[in-house]
Amino acid sequence: MTAGSPGAAGNAAPARLRELRGRELAAALRTDTADRAAELAARGTAPHLAVVTATADESSAWYVRSIARSAEKAGLECTVVDLGPGAAESGIRARLRTLSADPTVHGIILQTPLPAGARLEDLASAIDPVKDVDGANPLSLGRLAAGLPAFAPATAEAVVALLDHHKIPLAGRHAVVVGRSTVVGKPAAHLLLDRDATVTVCHSRTTDLAALTRTADVLIAAVGRPRLITADHVGEGAVVIDVGTNVTEDGSLVGDVDPAAGARAGALTPVPGGVGPVTTALLLQHTVRAALTL
């Protein structure tokens, strides 16, 4: 080896970054959902999703628009129940009960964030588990943790579906989840465990986050803070799944991962066009599944 020569041992040209796109998988899922929705409609039951929202959050607004648009494409009925950001907990709970009892409604999702003081884990108990298509009822989450059949939160399921679609192996690999929310972090950890990954969950009180995340084969960023994950957090060649959907001041969507992290990652999901479209498609798939069993 010649001193100072470029490309000396260990300095091989970096492998190209793989973009783990979600739109193709979302389209395939939607086609399947549309077929089953058409069969149900022919038998007189149009699958019907109710979206309950009590927030002015922009990221939630993106999701609700995405759900409504995709539902229309797939031939599902979608009703958005907007109770406004000032809604009282009792009013939200009452509406969830009414929808749970309504035989024309097959799926219910309560959007987060909720008005101050209200907790999803508490309110979602009012969603009938058979209609709990975003896996928010603590019964659903408990069943998921116990390995029993239940709807998983669509976002958490989208993470694993996207990894599978791109043939990223999980068994025996170290998956690090950043974020411990009930909607994504916790259920994603359970789904990854079910796939025999070794799972570490990090959060806001984790000491030396970057040292831990650098040990990940598969890194899941699910915090909701723009560019929290930098190149410094990523091990060479790691697979990075960006679950963040943060709306910027100019109204565009950015993830939790700094694009500069792509210089070290081996594969990265884009935002938009990564986890988001798969999430929406899975929520509709769950709704059709609920309509088939109800």
Ligand SMILES: Nc1nc(=O)c2c([nH]1)NC[C@@H]1CN(c3ccc(C(=O)N[C@@H](CCC(=O)O)C(=O)O)cc3)C=[N+]21
């Ligand atoms: N109970 C609950 N469950 C959630 O899963 C949940 C929630 N509350 N509150 C709000 C956040 C946000 N979220 C998004 C999901 C998909 C897109 C999405 O589809 N984004 C597209 C862009 C929009 C589009 O192209 O229409 C994309 O990433 O390509 C965005 C945001 C789910 N959330």
